[in-house]
Amino acid sequence: MKHKKLNKNKFMTALLLVAATGLTQAQEKTVKIYGIGAKTGVVGIFGQQSEVAMQAAASIINKSGGVTLGDGTKAKLVIEYLDDRCNPEEGINALRRIASQPDAIVAVGPTCSNVAEPVFGILQKKTGDASDSGVQFPLYTDVAAKGGLAAMSQWAFRNVPSEATMYKSVFEWVKSLPGEYKTFWGGVEKDFAHSNATFNVIKTQAAANGLEVKGQSEWLLNDINFSNQVREIKRANADVVAISAHPFTTCGVLKEMARQNVKPKLLIGLTSSSSMETLNGCAQQAEGLLIPTSFAPVTEEAKKAAAAVQALNPKYNMDLHNAAAFENIFTLKEVIEKQKVMGRPDTVQADRQKIRDGLAGLKQTQGLLGKVGRTEDREAVKPYLFVQAKGGNWVVAHTPNQ
Amino acid sequence: MDFYLGLAQIIGIHTLLGLSAWCVLHTGQVSLAQGGFFAIGAYVAGMMTTIWHWPLLLALAMGAMVACAVAFVVGFPSLRIKGLMLVVATTAFSEIIRLFFFNLKYRVETEGGAVGPDGSLGFGGIRYLPTHGWSTFEVNVLIWALVAVVLLSLWALDRSRVGTLWRAVGEDELAAQSVGINLTTAKVSAFALGGAIAGLAGGVYAHYATHIEHGNFGILLSTFAIAYPILGGLSSLAGTLLAVVFIQGFLLEGLRFMGDWRSLLFGVLIVVVMLVRPNGLLTRPFKLSILHKGRAGAE
């Protein structure tokens, strides 16, 4: 009798041990999504916010079980973010480092356009082209917004708003406003690729919608004296003034405009300046600044996402940049499941190809403000709205038809 | 493996940059112009392969030669200027070059779209290496072959009469002049050679990164250029290489696990190295100077 019981106990213990190991193995299965971006330095806030948003998205997905791999097992998402300090060499190093990891199947980033351009440049231009020794690794960008970059390689995909579309809509709306908006004057930060490129778009769209472009004022990204430029703006006395610059010089110009008593009827700003940075520096002078953006907490999903980020780390919030990173994680979950990514070290190159093909095949993705369309050259068509600085906050001014 | 090969590429490029500064520093001139010559080499070589479809080695040679020519011209007026003033003058020169490229717009239409420098938007599409199927390993072989050639040439130069002349000028100009050494030849030749090597490094960089813009060639790059030989110790060429590996390999990539602290430590570690080895890492004597009651600043 005792023998039998002992045997039974041993058997049960053995069974439990095997079951436990099996369970822990299944619990330990992870799929890693990497990130590249500036986490330190002057623009370090972008990478920091993206990382938090990606972690928030991953933890939501993990709470509901994780991603389903190609062999039917479930895996948890893990985020690992590499700092490129907004430096092209470090961005290239970071990409190569990620690409040499056996658990790397995709990366979100980079955040700086001047890093994205070299990094996309070293990717294989056309997938399947054996004569091209470029890196074969899919990148799904959240922040770097300089126009047309994804067209550089079939491994590069972006989830950034189309500034041409947004500013076109802004000026169409301006045309429809009551009151006279006849003239336009621009201000541009000349030595930063993004603000410079976007300014050309702004100018074109202003002219295309009936505004007379009377001229522009220029400055450099770490200038401190804007008296000449603001005097030009004052003398032009245009109805609409657009400032295509980042928060530091935007604030400098706005403060000078307040000093010289320059009050145009409408002030338009650069997309990436619709963040806390501008309000931190010059909330009072920025009052009324209108900016088109691809994120505002106006839908249920958007509010929940913003809350998730704040819950993870109250120092950070959600803005248009890391909202894209958040959306990217959910899109990647879909692609991983649809393409039946295996997530094993021996299937790494095949998985990367699957993710690339999966991203390329998407016609639309789910965004926080609505459905996001995908174009032939791997860019996004994001829903957008216009926000305005009011009382130290960004408030929704208008949601145009899209 | 690819990652280490990629890292080796950038170490090689920066070694060339450091060696170019070594040349100039050897004759006692602290020049922050190496970044400017690097930029010239980068744009020239990039334009050669992208717009005029020259083969890579010829394009690199052209970049080095143009940089050398500019250095030669700049070397003459710099003879009158010494010490801090030279530092500032060469900084100013480097900035002028950077601003020149900031304004340079030379676009050529090809079947694949427009190529060429586009002012502040930069110069992209320098894809000679991937288009011609160069693997990371092959690019490394090229870069390190160039480094080896430059290292060996400088080593030979150092041991020859020219090297002795340079070192004499570097130690004490007045004494050198009094034994009949022609200061002009020594200083200008060092400047020109330094410019050529920096131009070569720049050409390689343009092809490594595939996209260059004026922001890459700021004062910080020139500062790194002289930091390598100063950190490594001017008396040894290997010191420069060691310094590049230390900064690019250890400080920038090796400390990644430290996360945000990496950037903070970077500047601090440079200060620390200077405190313990002010004459450079590989300079004899191999003692830690701070242990020697260094009241040197109070002398």
Add this chain to the structure above:
Amino acid sequence: MLTLIDLTQSVIDGLLFGSTYALIGIGFTLIFGVMHKINLSYAATSVAAAYLSLVVVNIVPTPLVYIAAALAGGVLGWMIYLVCFRFLPINNPRSTLLSTVGMLLAIEEFISHVTHGMPLNYPAMFQDSNIELGNFFIRGDLLFVFALGCIAMVALIQLLKRTRLGLATRAVAQQPIAAQLCGMGIATTNVSTFVIAGLLGGTAGAMTGAAVGVLSPLLALPLTVKGLVVTVIGGLGSIPGAIVAGLIVGACENLFQFMRGVSERDIYVMLMLFVFLVFRPGGLFAAPGGRD
């Protein structure tokens, strides 16, 4: 007619701004004059001092914030001396060059780390009082910055000419060994030079912050370059030189910008430096006992 007014206005604005460059230039030239070494981290510590003064910005009235910046600058100056100069060999200027570069990078990075790189509002005085003289518009707050800068410069010159410390500083600058023979402590003099330069630098940082309205780590590097240009044009080791050169650089910079636009402005400022170096290599006022 309009152009002439604009031109004059540009020069006036540039002159007022130039006072901040002059303050930074004085700091560089002071340290160089006494130690014959360059402190590349000077502009960065000035900006850092301004940041430190923001700690008290909601507690004290604005003038005290500026004083806090000056004091912070003094402390930071002493710290830089201790870390980058004290223990390094005296005959090796390159090692201090590099150690101050390291310090510049570390300070810039520290500021970005603590503030997340976000620009911070800096209080200005007399912001809304602008003087309009006919067609000309003089910014009240810039005029205040200019006045404060002038006061600082006068105070410094008085310090150098009338006090024992000033005497010691000048003596050490001209003949360190003879000064030691006369019983002056070189270490003490060096420390006080750095602290004084630091006080000036903190003021400069505060003034720049007040003039721009926001503080950002982006300020450090351009101020360093401008400060160096001013120091060289003014003459190494010459304080009146740095003052005049600062005003000239400020005025010319704005003038070039007005005439040729912002993309070419700095090219002309650098070319102006070259002209000075070729025709007047000693600078505007060559320093007494001028060494290399």
